[in-house]
Amino acid sequence: xxxxxxxxxxxxxxxxxxxxxxxxxxxxxxxxxxxxxxxxxxxxxxxxxxxxxxxxxxxxxxxxxxxxxxxxxxxxxxxxxxxxxxxxxxxxxxxxxx
Amino acid sequence: xxxxxxxxxxxxxxxxxxxxxxxxxxxxxxxxxxxxxxxxxxxxxxxxxxxxxxxxxxxxxxxxxxxxxxxxxxxxxxxxxxxxxxxxxxxxxxxxxxxxxxxxxxxxxxxxxxxxxxxxxxxxxxxxxxxxxxxxxxxxxxxxxxxxxxxxxxxxxxxxxxxxxxxxxxxxxxxxxxxxxxxxxxxxxxxxxxxxxxxxxxxxxxxxxxxxxxxxxxxxxxxxxxxxxxxxxxxxxxxxxxxxxxxxxxxxxxxxxxxxxxxxxxxxxxxxxxxxxxxxxxxxxxxxxxxxxxxxxxxxxxxxxxxxxxxxxxxxxxxxxxxxxxxxxxxxxxxxxxxxxxxxxxxxxxxxxxxxxxxxxxxxxxxxxxxxxxxxxxxxxxxxxxxxxxxxxxxxxxxxxxxxxxxxxxxxxxxxxxxxxxxxxxxxxxxxxxxxxxxxxxxxxxxxxxxx
Numbered sequence: 001x002x003x004x005x006x007x008x009x010x011x012x013x014x015x016x017x018x019x020x021x022x023x024x025x026x027x028x029x030x031x032x033x034x035x036x037x038x039x040x041x042x043x044x045x046x047x048x049x050x051x052x053x054x055x056x057x058x059x060x061x062x063x064x065x066x067x068x069x070x071x072x073x074x075x076x077x078x079x080x081x082x083x084x085x086x087x088x089x090x091x092x093x094x095x096x097x098x
Numbered sequence: 099x100x101x102x103x104x105x106x107x108x109x110x111x112x113x114x115x116x117x118x119x120x121x122x123x124x125x126x127x128x129x130x131x132x133x134x135x136x137x138x139x140x141x142x143x144x145x146x147x148x149x150x151x152x153x154x155x156x157x158x159x160x161x162x163x164x165x166x167x168x169x170x171x172x173x174x175x176x177x178x179x180x181x182x183x184x185x186x187x188x189x190x191x192x193x194x195x196x197x198x199x200x201x202x203x204x205x206x207x208x209x210x211x212x213x214x215x216x217x218x219x220x221x222x223x224x225x226x227x228x229x230x231x232x233x234x235x236x237x238x239x240x241x242x243x244x245x246x247x248x249x250x251x252x253x254x255x256x257x258x259x260x261x262x263x264x265x266x267x268x269x270x271x272x273x274x275x276x277x278x279x280x281x282x283x284x285x286x287x288x289x290x291x292x293x294x295x296x297x298x299x300x301x302x303x304x305x306x307x308x309x310x311x312x313x314x315x316x317x318x319x320x321x322x323x324x325x326x327x328x329x330x331x332x333x334x335x336x337x338x339x340x341x342x343x344x345x346x347x348x349x350x351x352x353x354x355x356x357x358x359x360x361x362x363x364x365x366x367x368x369x370x371x372x373x374x375x376x377x378x379x380x381x382x383x384x385x386x387x388x389x390x391x392x393x394x395x396x397x398x399x400x401x402x403x404x405x406x407x408x409x410x411x412x413x414x415x416x417x418x419x420x421x422x423x424x425x426x427x428x429x430x431x432x433x434x435x436x437x438x439x440x441x442x443x444x445x446x447x448x449x450x451x452x453x454x455x456x457x458x459x460x461x462x463x464x465x466x467x468x469x470x471x472x473x474x475x476x477x478x479x480x481x482x483x484x485x486x487x488x489x490x491x492x493x494x495x496x497x498x499x500x501x502x503x504x505x506x507x508x509x510x511x512x513x514x515x516x517x518x519x520x521x522x523x524x525x526x527x528x529x530x531x532x533x534x535x536x537x538x539x540x541x542x543x544x545x546x547x548x549x550x
Binding site: 092095 | 165178
């Protein structure tokens with residue numbers, strides 16, 4: 001089991017009929033035991049979120065950070081991560097602007 | 099998305115103090131709330147910026163010359179700090195409701211890069227920009243941001259006193275106007291009282307008939323305006339024939355620009371427009387003791403001028419500030435293109451802006467005039483207009499000679515400045531400042547009725 005925590009801005013993509021409107025961070029449980037299984041499950045259950053934070057090739061989208069067990073990893077084209085049962089994940093935005 | 103933003107006074111003051119303390123380093127962070135997206139109860143800021151890293155610098159450079167030339171323009175949080183900040187937000191039991199960042203040189207507008215980077219990451223957060231272009235008067239603007247566009251959100255601060263506005267009686271309004279418009283020994287109005295004078299004249303016009311206004315002005319410091327006009331202003335005026343043109347931007351082209359829609363047909367009676375922004379040398383006539391510039395600045399536009407000072411100078415010279423409609427027509431000469439010249443490639447021939455000014459205000463009329471014979475309509479300095487700013491005005495403005503006069507505190511400014519991005523120099527770009535604001539890139543020009 002993998003736990004994915006989403007901050008408020010990204011939690012907006014998983015609640016309600018249109019995937020928007022959550023005012024609070026959310027924690028989600030996944031049965032996945034690998035990155036590939038995680039990708040498949042997140043795309044099936046939360047397509048709006050997956051479209052936002054992942055590229056079509058399964059890498060992290062530019063502008064987002066993947067946190068695995070308290071280690072923050074930037075979007076750098078990595079296609080796979082070593083995930084294990086009990087891992088704690090989070091997607092967060094890398095704040096940016098002009 | 100909320101329809102306004104409310105700050106507790108203490109939070110607002112603490113935020114501004116922090117931005118001022120960090121200036122000229124850019125501030126960026128999140129606005130936080132206990133749940134209501136319109137009520138800011140706290141904020142959290144970032145310390146590290148990797149905008150110039152190998153990963154991010156090319157993306158910023160892709161937004162044009164300004165971002166290539168100014169390595170302090172733009173911000174990206176590090177992954178480590180993004181995570182540390184996130185955990186701190188959760189520890190406080192709060193949630194993110196808005197993004198904030200400061201501008202060091204530009205006004206508090208929302209640019210294309212802001213729109214792109216915000217939409218890529220967020221769908222429900224609004225965005226606050228704090229401009230430090232005049233460090234004595236930080237500007238704070240909030241924007242609702244979505245794929246459909248950008249909308250200005252009113253910012254309210256609780257726990258601050260009201261403006262104390264009272265309704266003047268007719269007699270009191272006349273007394274006050276006479277008192278404030280009494281000439282000094284040199285026959286000039288007091289620039290220091292410009293705000294009070296313009297407010298008094300507004301109240302006078304509101305509570306009395308036009309004949310009374312004329313009587314008051316006839317005995318005032320404005321009495322010699324016809325002579326000043328003939329001597330100093332008339333030779334610099336360009337006649338503009340009556341015209342009609344398409345004002346504003348249609349919805350399809352609006353993108354992140356707000357207040358420019360709906361595009362609508364606008365008619366203008368004939369008038370005259372100053373060919374150049376009011377120069378420092380010209381402006382010094384109203385206050386030679388304090389406003390006479392060094393010789394090398396005489397031909398540069400007058401800057402650090404509030405709306406009231408600009409309007410007072412205009413009246414003293416027998417003119418007015420141009421309306422937004424007059425200004426927009428004069429800038430683009432009625433052309434449908436974003437700039438008078440059609441393409442951005444040609445803009446440097448007509449404008450001093452971020453690609454060619456070295457961030458310095460330049461002498462007027464040192465670029466080419468537009469098709470109407472007017473100089474510096476794009477860039478060099480922002481220019482005050484007569485109108486009170488209302489982002490919804492285009493939806494209800496009259497067809498002929500529109501002007502929005504409601505005595506609001508926000509006044510329209512146009513044209514961009516020497517450090518502005520090309521998009522800010524567009525003919526149809528609308529911006530606004532508080533009437534009491536001044537800055538080193540903010541000037542004005544004059545308009546007058548047609549001579550015939």
